[in-house]
Amino acid sequence: MNMFMSCIKFKSFIIFLNFLLLPSVIFSHHSTSEFDRSVVTEVRGKIINMLWKNPHVMFEVETVEGDPNSIWLAEGGSISGQRRRGVTADNVKVGDIISLAGNPSTRRNNVMVLTSMLLSNGVEVPLTRNATPRWPDAGKFTPEAPPTNASTEEESDFYRVWSWGFKERGWWFFGGPENFPLTDKAISLAAQWNEYEDNLQQECIAPGMPNTMGNPYPIEFIEHENYIELKAEEFDVTRTIYLEEQNQDSILPSPLGHSIGKWVDINTLEIVTTKINYPYFNRVGVSQTTDVKTFERFTLNNSEGRLYYELIVEDSETLTEPFTWDAFWIWNSEEVRGIYDCTLYEEV
Incomplete structure (x- = not known):
């Protein structure tokens, strides 16, 4: 009997970054319910620490505007996802002055999940699939090798x-x-x-x-x-x-x-x-x-x-x-x- 006929007919996606006054950074995988999706916060500062690893990219940024010397922790999605958007670790480095846009945590101060980043060269980089342009005067980010969706009957096969x-x-x-x-x-x-x-x-x-x-x-x-x-x-x-x-x-x-x-x-x-x-x-x-x-x-x-x-x-x-x-x-x-x-x- 067909197995389907016998039956009746997708955070913790976000990393929790916890500094314990030690030189190491501890990362955890937590719920997106922590972040207020109705609010977008902007932060401009210098990258003082960065982790480009799965399950999520993390930035530690020291602000240079607003509240000076304030430290923000920001999560930028998985490197798997960023790679498919054409974003790599080569786009940013410790010491860069950048602007960040993202949804703030409702539980912890100065923590956000990122939607976009404005690089030091004035180019805006989307960090989520649904990100919309935020900085009107920013340059457009162009991935080096954007993926294509080419498919034909001859090329397509199950074992792929x-x-x-x-x-x-x-x-x-x-x-x-x-x-x-x-x-x-x-x-x-x-x-x-x-x-x-x-x-x-x-x-x-x-x-x-x-x-x-x-x-x-x-x-x-x-x-x-x-x-x-x-x-x-x-x-x-x-x-x-x-x-x-x-x-x-x-x-x-x-x-x-x-x-x-x-x-x-x-x-x-x-x-x-x-x-x-x-x-x-x-x-x-x-x-x-x-x-x-x-x-x-x-x-x-x-x-x-x-x-x-x-x-x-x-x-x-x-x-x-x-x-x-x-x-x-x-x-x-x-x-x-x-x-x-x-x-x-x-x-x-």
Whole structure:
């Protein structure tokens, strides 16, 4: 029976930078709910420290206008995302005088998440996908090699690097418990979650299933004789999808679980994943149990250069009904799957 027919039909993205009067900077991965998206703050100052690492770029800036000698900490998104916008560490350096625009923290003074940066040469650099021009007299930033979205029926193929097809990550990634059909037990557990103590990504621990499948970074499929590797850039995750049944008794639970795939036709791969041992369904504390089971379908459309995706998650202990989500990736001839290399601590 078709696995989908048997079922009912995307912060902590922000880094928490904490100075302890030591020469090192401590980075953590926290909730975007901390930042006021309705307010844009501008700061002009000198870069005195900088970390160009995943999961997020960080700047320490000493102001030269307004409140002099005030120190601001600013997060500028992941280097994976910045690289695809053409922004690299070569664009800025310690000692540069720059202007920053971003959303301020509602919990900590002089902390922001960046939207744009005005470089010392007068060029404005967008640091988010949705950034709009802020400084009218600024020069326009031109990436050296902007990506193209060239796709043809002849070039497109399943076993490739695929680019995320949306402007944002999967909405459920950082969706609160009110967004899901949760049991009373799951609602209670979500209320106990502490984004500063329980967030595994702040320790650079890679997410498990299905948590890893809503990220906006490239994925790559690699063909082997009896299995397929699905490699994700985020956290350098590698999933193994077996094409033959395995002895379930000998398989130990793991964060990514045990995946069995089946080709329904030449363009459609369906996957069932069980034995998942990862505590969270998403990135903000919605829990799951070891009984969780996922059903996935990847459908290649050569003429569109797209890889469509459907996900169903079942877990009777936490979900009152199956959770469903769909997305797609696009074939981009210049896309590469980079190395994520998550870094929490850095001497600067």
